[in-house]
Amino acid sequence: MSEKAANKKLAAARRAEREKRRRLVRRIGWTCGSALLIAAIAVLVANRPPKPGEKVDIMADQSHIASPTSPHKPYNTDPPTSGQHVEYIAPWGVHKEPVAKEILVHNLEDAGVVIYYNGSADADTVAKLEEVVKRYSRYVLVNPYPDMPNAITLTAWGRIDRLDTFDEKRITDFIQAYKGIDHHPRSG
Secondary structure (H helix, E strand, C coil), rough: HHHHHHHHHHHHHHHHHHHHHHHHHHHHHHHHHHHHHHHHHHHHHCCCCCCCCCCCCCCCCCCCCCCCCCCCCCCCCCCCCCCCCCCCCCEHHHHHHHCCCCCCHHHHHHCCCEEEEECCCCHHHHHHHHHHCCCCCCCCEECCCCCCCEEEEEEEEEEEEEEECCCCCHHHHHHHHHHCHHHHHHHH
């Protein structure tokens, strides 16, 4: 074999070796990058703040009842966050007179958040709650609940948060977390 042919063969072997090294470095880079991405996602998921309010078991029976005065199974929370309800909803927005729970449960199922305030709430608190609710065209309503033990209760389907005083950030965070999520059972 001539020296020229040997040099060509050696150069080709070196090129092949460099290409093999490049592929290996690329593979290692992709593997490390993927591992870092997976680790970053895991850290984000692990450090995600908890959803607002307390999680409540969804009642098994979510059937319709004929009217708010029809007999039904007792709700598992007061005010309720799921359960039997009438076929229609209350209008979204501000309510000055109490709306039956059996109506409001359907609002919750229909992607709503219901804010209750007790009978001893002062005019300033009620005005602030109404102001918050008026920011939303749908899915949020405020309703008096005269005998409720705490000042304010926020409800969504399967969620409840009880407040002793008005806390705009807490209320807004709850609304943002749960409004617009439809909870009707999905069929096949």
